[in-house]
Amino acid sequence: MSSPQTVNDSPILVALDYADRQRAMAFVDRIDPQSCRLKIGKEMFTLFGPQLVRDLQQRGFEIFLDLKFHDIPNTAAHAVAAAADLGVWMVNVHASGGKRMMTAAREALLPFGKDAPLLIAVTVLTSMEAGDLRDIGIDLSPAEHAERLARLTRDCGLDGVVCSAHEAERFKTAIGQDFKLVTPGIRPAGSAAGDQRRIMTPVEAQQAGVDYMVIGRPITQSDDPAQTLQNILASLKEAS
Numbered sequence: 001m002s003s004p005q006t007v008n009d010s011p012i013l014v015a016l017d018y019a020d021r022q023r024a025m026a027f028v029d030r031i032d033p034q035s036c037r038l039k040i041g042k043e044m045f046t047l048f049g050p051q052l053v054r055d056l057q058q059r060g061f062e063i064f065l066d067l068k069f070h071d072i073p074n075t076a077a078h079a080v081a082a083a084a085d086l087g088v089w090m091v092n093v094h095a096s097g098g099k100r101m102m103t104a105a106r107e108a109l110l111p112f113g114k115d116a117p118l119l120i121a122v123t124v125l126t127s128m129e130a131g132d133l134r135d136i137g138i139d140l141s142p143a144e145h146a147e148r149l150a151r152l153t154r155d156c157g158l159d160g161v162v163c164s165a166h167e168a169e170r171f172k173t174a175i176g177q178d179f180k181l182v183t184p185g186i187r188p189a190g191s192a193a194g195d196q197r198r199i200m201t202p203v204e205a206q207q208a209g210v211d212y213m214v215i216g217r218p219i220t221q222s223d224d225p226a227q228t229l230q231n232i233l234a235s236l237k238e239a240s
């Protein structure tokens with residue numbers, strides 16, 4: 001395990017969703033590992049595997065391994081332990097995998113002690129709105145269902161949840177200030193929402209009290225990803 005012991009106070013997690021490894025590395029090699037953390041998700045992990053994570057760690061980046069494990073408790077627990085072996089900074093499961101799965105995942109990290117990654121759970125995907133929940137038999141609003149899953153996640157002893165920035169104020173009050181809120185669906189003013197539905201700008205998300213904001217395409221698909229990241233960081237600093 002080799003999670004670097006740095007003090008990184010950046011709230012930005014860049015979703016490094018590239019099919020082209022060279023393009024991803026060209027961007028990464030232009031940014032300071034202290035200016036953000038990198039989120040490796042299903043696309044790049046499936047294409048390039050754990051070696052990609054190691055290569056990014058070698059460059060000094062802390063990694064959120066966003067594989068959203070959702071399986072029987074035994075399998076999810078072993079997958080989370082494998083992520084911890086890789087030395088990632090954060091890893092996640094789906095809260096809808098339930099209490100026994102989340103508890104097993106948390107217990108699998110006990111042997112790692114202080115080197116264990118943060119373990120969080122996905123509540124309601126930021127691409128989903130009320131109609132998507134109704135389609136799968138859930139009549140609660142996204143915020144209500146997300147809160148229910150977030151409370152369950154807290155009760156299982158995990159460190160936080162993935163939710164929408166729209167839920168941040170409600171969750172900080174209802175669930176606890178120390179419970180980490182990681183929010184995708186972040187869109188600087190003027191950028192395309194794409195498939196995201198519950199969106200907020202970086203400054204609005206900061207004001208709502210999120211701990212970490214996940215930003216992918218608005219940075220990675222821009223003409224100058226490194227400069228776009230700098231612009232977002234500057235806007236957050238100016239607003240704080």
Ligand SMILES: O=c1ccn([C@@H]2O[C@H](COP(=O)(O)O)[C@@H](O)[C@H]2O)c(=O)[nH]1
Nearest residue numbers: 015041124125126184185214215216217
């Ligand atoms: O609820 C969720 C959970 C995860 N994601 C992931 O975050 C990024 C968002 O990328 P954008 O390009 O900024 O939309 C992506 O990797 C998703 O898999 C999410 O969007 N919502």
